[in-house]
Amino acid sequence: MAYSEKLIDHYTHPKNVGTLDKSKNNVGTGLVGAPECGDVMRLQIEVDEATGVISDAKFKTFGCGSAIASSSLATEWLKGKTVDQALTIDNMDIVEELNLPPVKIHCSVLAEDAIKAAINDYRVKNGMPALELEEKKH
């Protein structure tokens, strides 16, 4: 199976690997996947409270190359978006950008789930109700 150059670039030079201070009120953390399944993704956003814009995003991923690349790409896309704009990121955008083969589509779903989980964590921390999230097929 040959991977796209973009995917390999994100895998080889991942953007925004790291950890934000999850105790901070303006940091939302999403942890999705499970070690037994072979994939765990942690994605964090830091929101500028004055503007509602995501000022920083970090990830750490245990998983295949496509999962690593999907989360790296997701953090890139998150930065500079408002929280509401971030909710519109769809896993199929990731599939398209990285040219993921069909068996790797769920790696991108994982990234979308991680974004939504991070946003919900942020919302709950700040007194907003958690959003009902539709379950995507993995």
Add this chain to the structure above:
Amino acid sequence: MELKLPIYLDNNATTPCDPRVVDAMLPYFTEKFGNAASRNHSFGWTAEEAVDYAREQVAKLIGADPKEIIFTSGATEADNLAIKGVFEMYASRGNHIITCTTEHKAVLDTCKHIEKLGGQVTYLPVAADGLIDLNELEKAITDKTILIAIMYGNNEIGVIQPIREISKIARKHGVLFFTDGTQAVGKVPVDVNADGIDLMAFSAHKMYGPKGVGALYVRRKSPRVKVTAQMDGGGHERGMRSGTMNVPGIVGFGKACEICMNEMEAEGQRLSKMRDRLEAGLMQLEEAYVNGNREHRLPHVANISFKYVEGEGLMMGFNKNIALSSGSACTSASLEPSYVLKALGLGDDLAHSSLRFGLGRFTTDEQIDYTIKAISETVLKLREMSPLWEMFKEGIDLNSIEWAHH
């Protein structure tokens, strides 16, 4: 010498043909193209002579009589022929087969088929080191048991089962003993008489011979074993396996066996030394674990788990330059991690973190050095990216976390 990339360390999957094997085969594609079953002209005789000679070479490697060798298309066919053939031939004696959970799919799926036909199969578990328990084996034998099918060396972890002890138990109870010797024959000394083997499957392409040819050893004396043919036709191979003989393949198989026999001792030492060095180098990493028994195993195989990194992601870091395989397969993609590693009782996390190294005749010290370096660097890099590694370093028990299972 300059290191040539990529490096091939997947010799359990298949081996390259030795050039000496190819040289031996070539004439049998062109000027010596005859059908070994053509009895009335020199083309047939030449082919038959070549097959006879190869049969001797193959038999010699395992201490058998040439008449006990049935050529097949490979080990999968030989596994099928042995198990289904015994099941049919000995139906009047019983219908129970004993095997174990770490067998190759060619054995396990054949056993599943036997169950569908109304046979009974016991799948013995293995201990954490991959070995079966001989007491459990003996306890599993009933008056309906006709066959014990336990592999010689395992293809994923390299563990060698206690073959002589198994065959003693089989003899004691008058049960036939079949072993899948695919990974062991040509690599370690295998002697069907000293080892007490009644039937054995093996394959040329795992020992520097061509793909698509293998053999089933079927004992002819004490006891005389017979299997029911699974392919009907011209009655080749004493009626046990019809089909025009793959003469070039068989010639190559014979040559491959001869080379393995001559070089086994020195090559085994060279490989185990190299394998041990590879292991020692990689075990310098924290949280690295060797899977399977380290004493009773093939000289060229190592299976190592690098905890907190995922195998497929790990391979992507170097698979342009190093070819090997992983026991990991993401379950979200509806694939299961290695059933062999799981049978050892390895948690899914360790099974997902495993790499299998299969060294071979053409592996060099330089390649091993390169591999240690490349894999170590990738493991370290991926751990920096792994949320599980971070949790481990912070002393968080991963089992205390409620994971969102899919």
